[in-house]
Amino acid sequence: MRKEDILNVAPRLLTNCQREEYFERGFLTITDIVSDSWAEKLQSTSKKFLRASTSVEESGDIYDLGPNHTNSKPHVRRLKALVDRDPIFWDFARSILADIAADLVGPDVKFHSSKxxxxxxGAGxxxxxxxxxPAWPHTNYSLVTLGVYLxxxxxxxxPLVCIPGSHLGPIFSHMDDANQWVGSISSEDLLKVELADGVKKLGGAGTVVAINCRTxxxxxxxxxxxxxxxxxxxxSSADAFPWMAQPTPTSKTGQIVRGTAARLAHLDASYCPVPPDWEKVGYNSIFASQDPTTLEK
Ligand SMILES: O=C(O)CCC(=O)C(=O)O
Structure with a gap:
């Protein structure tokens, strides 16, 4: 759906001012939106998985493990495909989070992925x-990531740092000179970005930060x-369709969580870099793809 069409539908949870801000800046902070009881349930389920990780020695379908991981001390960088880990995580995906998504992508909402x-x-x-x-290109750019502060x-x-307005600029390659996926924008391309304008997304437990897929x-x-x-x-909006294999599919990927399935696809005419064929090369996590060096300023 086009932005104008999304804004023409009455919102479920957000104000029109918040939606306008999201479309203008490419991100939005929504405070006090997740109840304490949800935050506690998510936190305790997360802790259960951290405890269980101590019996795991290698990264796999469930965990991306950091270099300091031991049997007595977990160093999990990512719990993967969250909605397949515990029903709580999927219930939450269909709760108010899907209403927030509907206000930002349009009333027909498709679940994509979670982690x-x-x-x-001290792990750096x-x-x-x-x-x-660039990791999961679609026919349009409605996709939104909702980060939930526990x-x-x-x-x-x-904290996350977002560059205002960058969703309206180019989509950069996330490959290196040898055409290998590195999951980050090159130093050369970053010279074209106003990094100094970056906004730190601070907030209390119960905050949700929405980030457009191009931001x-x-x-x-x-x-x-x-x-x-x-x-x-x-x-994503229901009318967005992936055109490459997904790096982080879940059993729920593609399910409609609000409204109905699309009968028309929405195709945005911009150029978009082509990612690796994840079905062939596999995908672990952003931490594994990126070099652990400092964030450029
Ligand atoms: O975990 C974070 O701080 C950022 C995560 C992120 O941007 C991502 O996984 O794409």
Whole structure:
């Protein structure tokens, strides 16, 4: 759906002002939107998986493990395909989160994917500047990632940083000179981006941050004493269709969570870089794809 058509439908949860802000800046912070009881349920389920990870030694379909992972001390960078891990995560995907998605992509909403990223104190994980859509291109750019804050996200625990208006600019390659996927924008291309305008997305537990799939974003390392847990859920308008294999499919990918399935596809005419064929090369996580060096400023 075009932006004008989305805005013509009455919102479920957001104000029109919030929707306008999302379309103008390419991201939006929605505070106090997830109830304490949901945040607690998500947090306790996440902890259950962290405990279980201590009996796992290698990254696989469920976990992306960091280099410091041991049997006694977990270092999980990502819990993959969240909605397949526990029914709680799928119930949440169909709850108010789908209403937020409907306000931003239009009333017919398709579930795409989900994951839970962790940043461990002292482990130095950061997420370099990137756009989401180059990993999973679709016929249009309605896709939105909803990041759910389960604890306070502060200056020191590696908050997301988004570049305003970057969703209206080019879609950059996330390959290196040898045409290998690196999951981040090259230093040369970053010279064309106003990184100094980056907005840190701080917020309390219960905040949701919506990021358009073309918006350039990244996050710094966790300098606090506590683990930062960030579930991320991706939705599209029902009329967006992937044109390459998906890097992180789930059993729910493609399910309509609000409204009805599309009878017309919406094709946006912009150019979009072609990702690797994930069915052939496989995909682990953004942490595994990117080099753990510093976030350029
Ligand atoms: O975990 C984070 O801080 C950022 C995650 C992110 O941007 C991604 O996984 O695409």
């Amino acid at each position: 839970l990223n962790y940043k461990w104190p 994980e950061l997420v370099k500047w990137h756009q989401d859509i 604890e306070n996200i502060t200056e020191d625990n590696g 350039i974003h990244g996050s710094g390392s966790n300098e606090s004493q506590n683990v930062r847990s960030l579930p991320l859920y991706v939705y």
